[in-house]
Amino acid sequence: MDEIIVRTARAMASHPRLQMLAILAQGEQTPTQLAETLHRPLCGVSQHLRVLATASLISRRRSGARSYYRAESSYRLTTLSGKLAAWLNTLLKAPRSHENKHPELAQVRDVSAKPAEALHRVVFEATTAFTDLRRLQLLRYVGRRQGVDAQELGASLSMSPQAMSRHLRKLVRRGYLQAERLGHRVVYKPGRSYKTPIHRRLFEIIEATWGQRYLS
Numbered sequence: 001m002d003e004i005i006v007r008t009a010r011a012m013a014s015h016p017r018l019q020m021l022a023i024l025a026q027g028e029q030t031p032t033q034l035a036e037t038l039h040r041p042l043c044g045v046s047q048h049l050r051v052l053a054t055a056s057l058i059s060r061r062r063s064g065a066r067s068y069y070r071a072e073s074s075y076r077l078t079t080l081s082g083k084l085a086a087w088l089n090t091l092l093k094a095p096r097s098h099e100n101k102h103p104e105l106a107q108v109r110d111v112s113a114k115p116a117e118a119l120h121r122v123v124f125e126a127t128t129a130f131t132d133l134r135r136l137q138l139l140r141y142v143g144r145r146q147g148v149d150a151q152e153l154g155a156s157l158s159m160s161p162q163a164m165s166r167h168l169r170k171l172v173r174r175g176y177l178q179a180e181r182l183g184h185r186v187v188y189k190p191g192r193s194y195k196t197p198i199h200r201r202l203f204e205i206i207e208a209t210w211g212q213r214y215l216s
Helices: 002-012 015-024 031-038 042-054 080-093 095-101 115-130 133-145 150-157 161-173 197-208
Strands: 059-063 066-070 177-182 185-190
Touching (some): 002 042, 002 080, 002 115, 002 133, 015 031, 015 042, 015 115, 031 042, 031 066, 042 059, 042 066, 080 115, 080 197, 115 133, 115 161, 115 197, 133 150, 133 161, 133 185, 150 161, 150 185, 161 177
Antiparallel strands (some): 059 066
C-alpha cells in the first residue's frame, strides 16, 4: 500500500497537474482544450494526463476519435484514489471559498498570488511529505510507538543520520510529526498541530489506508 500512496502523491505533487485538475473540476475537457487553456504544448499536457489517469485521479471517456477527461477516479470512493480524487475535486473547484472558510491559511491570504495559485502551493507542499517511502516508514514507526528519538529511528529503519534529519525536518514543518526536547534527546511523536486544515485532511485520508489511528 505504501508504494501506491507514494505513486499517487507524486502524481499530485505537480503544479501543472494541479492546474489541470482545477480545470477538470469545472467540467470535462479534451487534451487539446487543456493545452489551449494552459498555453502548454499538447504533448506535455498528454503526458501529465497519463500520469493522473494512471494514479486514477481522473477518468477518461472516448467519443469517436476524441478523449474527454474528468476529475473523478475510476475506482470507488472507499479507495485511496477515490477519496483523494473526490477531495481534490471539491478543494480545487472553488479556491476563493477556501480562502474565506480558512482565513488561517497564510499562503491563501498571500495577496501577491491569485487564490488558485496560493491554494495549489498549499496542496503541493502538503503532498510532498508523502512522495518518499522512507517518510511513510517514519510516520508509521513513530505512530506505533508514540515517541522515539532519532537514534532509534535510524537504527530501526536503516537510515543515515543525514537522510533521517532531512526527512524528519520535512515532516515536522508540515505538522505530521512533532519534536520535543527531553534533556539531551529530541523525541518525535505524532503531530497534533497541522500546518493547515489541508495538511490535516490529506493526512487523514492517507492514514485511513493504514487501517489504524496514529493521532493523539
